[in-house]
Amino acid sequence: MKIPFGAIQRDDEEFRGELLDALRESFLSGRWIGGPEVEALERELGAFVGREAVSCASGTDALVLALRAAGVGPGDAVAVPAFSFGATAEAVALAGGVPRFADVDPDSFCMDAETLSRAALRGARAVVAVGLFGRAAPCAELSAVLDSEAPGAALVEDAAQSFGAFRDGVPSCGASPYAATSFYPTKPFGGYGDGGMVFLPDAASAARVRALCNHGQYARDRHEEIGFNSRLDAMQAALLRVKFRRLGSLRERRAAAAARYDALLRPSAERVGIALPSAAAGESPVWAQYTVRVLPGRDGADRRDALRARLAELGAGTAVYYSAPLHSQPCWARFAAGAECPNAERLSREVLSLPLTASISAEEQERVAEALVASLETFR
Ligand SMILES: Cc1ncc(COP(=O)(O)O)c(C=O)c1O
Incomplete structure (x- = not known):
C-alpha cells in the first residue's frame, strides 16, 4: 500500500x-x-x-x-x-x-x-x-x-x-x-x-x-x-x-472520513493504547487533522516514533504536529522560564496525525487503521 x-x-x-x-x-x-x-x-x-x-x-x-x-x-x-x-x-x-x-x-x-x-x-x-x-x-x-x-x-x-x-x-x-x-x-x-x-x-x-x-x-x-x-x-x-x-461540502467529507476512522479504531483503541480525537457537544470541527495520541506502552516507554517508522515501512504516511512544545524551543528560552506545561510536553511525545483529506477512500482508511492496530499489537 x-x-x-x-x-x-x-x-x-x-x-x-x-x-x-x-x-x-x-x-x-x-x-x-x-x-x-x-x-x-x-x-x-x-x-x-x-x-x-x-x-x-x-x-x-x-x-x-x-x-x-x-x-x-x-x-x-x-x-x-x-x-x-x-x-x-x-x-x-x-x-x-x-x-x-x-x-x-x-x-x-x-x-x-x-x-x-x-x-x-x-x-x-x-x-x-x-x-x-x-x-x-x-x-x-x-x-x-x-x-x-x-x-x-x-x-x-x-x-x-x-x-x-x-x-x-x-x-x-x-x-x-x-x-x-x-x-x-x-x-x-x-x-x-x-x-x-x-x-x-x-x-x-x-x-x-x-x-x-x-x-x-x-x-x-x-x-x-x-x-x-x-x-x-x-x-x-x-x-x-x-x-x-x-468549504461546507469539503468539511462534510472530512467529517465523514474522521467518523470512519473513529468507527474503525474505536473497538481496538483501549486495547492497543491509543486515544482518539473527539469533539465536544455542540462542536463541528473542520478536521484539519485526525490526530491520535499513542499512549505509552506497558513498560511506560513512548511508542509513537517506533509506530510511525513501522507505518512508513508499510506505506502509510503520517505526520507529527508538534514534536516539541513552544516553550522548549531555543528561540523562546528567555521567555519560557517558569512555564509549566506538562500536557504540552506529553502531547509532543504522543501525537500522530493520520492521512485525512476530503477525498481519501474508505479502503485507504481501512488499510491505515489495520496497519496501525496491527503495528501497535507488536509494540505493547
Ligand atoms: C496555528 C497556526 N498559526 C499560524 C500559522 C501561520 O500561517 P501561515 O503559514 O499562513 O503564515 C499556522 C500555519 O502555518 C498555524 O498552523
Missing part, C-alpha cells in the same frame, strides 16, 4: 475547471493586486463570520495584524498555548509583545479555562486562543475567564487550522473580537499559495489594519504608523472564492 500523508491535490479535482476559469479571468483582468476579487473575498468571508475582514499575505501576518489591532505593542505580555505551530508565538514577538506560555487540555489540544494559567494571564494585554487540528477554539469559555480575571486583556483567535469549524453554531473567527486565519494550502480553507485574513470587530479597526498592510498609509503618501507590505494577490483571491463555495 502507498497512502501518502496530505494528498490534497485530489480534493479539488471536481471543481478544477472552475478554478482554472477563475484564474484565467483574474489574470486577463490585469488587476493583480487588490481589486474586485480581493474585495469580494473579504465581503464573503466577513459575512460568513460576522466580522469585518481584511486580507493579507499570510496567516502569520494576519495574526500579527490582529494582535496589533487588539492593542498589543512593545513589551506587552500575551498568553499563548505552549502546544501550537511556532507562528502563534512568533506573531506575538513580531507585534512587539512577549509570549507567556500556558498549557493545553490533552483531549481537545486547546488552551482552555482550566489550563490558561493565572501566571500566564497576570498583566497580559491579550490571550491567543488557538483552534488546533480543525476544532474551533473555546473562545466563549476563555472570554469568560478574561472578563472575570483580566478585563483589560483582548481575546485573539488563531484560526489558521480551524476556519470553517463551528462551536455552538458560531463559526470559527466569529467568537472573539479579533481573529486570523491562513490560506496556506494544507489548511482546511487552504488556497494555492500563501495568504491570510484578519477578522475585526468594527470598521475603524479594519481601516487601521488596511493601512498597516499598506506601509501604514491611511491615505496615499501619508504614513501615520509604521506598517509593512502584506497583500493578497487577486489571482489567489479568485481561486479562494471558488473554493469558499465548496
